[in-house]
Amino acid sequence: MRLFYRLLLVLVVALAVVLGLVIYFTANPKLPAYTPPQKLHYLDQWSPADRQTYYFTPQGTQVKGLHYDWFSALELPFSQQRFAAPEYLARFGFLVDPAQQASPANPANLPVGFTRHQNPGSDTQYLDITCAACHTGELRYKGQALRIDGAPAQHVLPSSVPTLRGGSFGQALVASLAATYYNPWKFERFARTVLGERYDEQHKQLRTDFKASLDNFLAVAWNDTHRGLYPTLEGPGRTDAFGRIANASFGDAISPDNYRVADAPVDYPHLWDMWTFDWVQWNGSAKQPMARNVGEALGVGATLNFFDSNGQPLQGDARYPSSVRVHDLYLIEQTLQKLKPPTWPETLFGTIDKPLAAKGRALFAENCAACHVPPEVEENGRMVKQLRMLPVDVIGTDPNTANNIADNRYDLSALQWDPAELSQLDVTLSPTPEAPLDMSNLSVAKGLAYVTAFVEDHAYRQAGVSPEERARLNGYGLPIGVMELRAYKARPLDGIWATAPFLHNGSVPTIYQLLSPQSERDITFYRGSFEYDPRHLGYRTEAFDGGFVLDTRVSGNHNSGHEFRAGPRGNGVIGRLLQPEERWALLEYLKVLGGPLEQQLPTP
Incomplete structure (x- = not known):
């Protein structure tokens, strides 16, 4: 019996140590330090008013029921420092201007993309994270920072799965929420800040409502963890968008049998000129x-x-x-149509070698234009770029994203959709199905298309949008088109120098490596740094404290494909081997492609 108690004691101590380590690293995530730049520069991509509209127009997200004033009043688990302090959120990669102050559009003085909204008939202001949070970039060089509106973000937003490494915004947020609820002194400070004069009459209700939001976060963290839904760590600037949407929409909301492993993280794409494309999303879906x-x-x-x-x-x-807000989504879309591609800032990153760029222009025409200069046709009174879709077995890049959207199937029969009713929705499927849809075995693309059609219709009616006005808000009278191909799109390369890392999954750190054979690319490299490399056109990749190591040997992270090397075309080889001097010339040209400096290049 004494031996049993000793073993039990050892087990309890071991569990306590493990739990203590998990709590410590959850509450103290491994984050990069934040050093404000000497100056933040903005490019002439759009007006300051458009920038503020884009940064702080809500779209209807509610972040598990978290209130805006709750978020702004949270403290870190083991200190009274404010969780939402700009200098702390900047450590997760969110963008702040060192000179920013609270404003009517941003009363809590939060980073880009953090805003608030109220639902009809409610006075609650919910924390709303908008598309600007994920589609605004920044480059640092020699102490200077350059904001790139519409470029990929480098934050660690999505995961709330606890890890000993930490570093995720979601994980750290859950730690602060739990510390606030379970630490009575913290909760008292929090309640007095949030409620003010309403403290006495609303304290009890606040605790109930706060616990409900915390429980939502904990349920998601537990579900994602014990099911192992996200085995490929996303890290800065990446998320498995389709996998997370499908797990939330079909798993959380319908049946646990619909959960699918999401092992295909993608980088956030850049947004300029997107409205001119015929198909969007990495897989043109x-x-x-x-x-x-x-x-x-x-x-x-x-x-x-x-x-x-x-x-x-x-x-x-x-x-x-x-809770989606169709008028605000339309305003954001209209604002993005004014967004210009970024132009190379010679005063910050160095002057253009024009003779070398001219050589690069000829090389671009020879090696790149066939895929990246799409034909333009007129459709419904506007010019549309018809992007080339490259099959996975041709481009050779990591197949997970394309395969998952084609292969993952979901049982939506519980929604009791009538095929005749679906046929009346403004949805077109490409290619057209040859057999009736099987509601118990529906692809994520088709399922989300019909869900979105119903949501869109309901939101329009709730917002009082007339049927005649819907075509305008939809965008050019387009239907909800869905295309399922095992392929990735090749988009125009204007401003590509500002969009590192590269490939759909962000597995290649610089354009120089992208023009090189796979054998010359980094197998592992650090992500999460904003330090720019203006020579190789990408982020710097050396080790830094709090950095995320991207391992390209992991499924979903492969850096294969898009290779220029000797050998037969196909299976990832898309062109001849480029000599180093040719790569440098191409890089010099890509700095000016589509911008005013391109017109200044000498004629060869």
């Missing part, structure tokens, strides 16, 4: 601007209800209430 934006809002946390209070599937016009 979406067509209508409003549907794309509604899907993005649902993926970031907009509410979505499939069932009534009795658990019965909603029918008819009751499908499907959500």
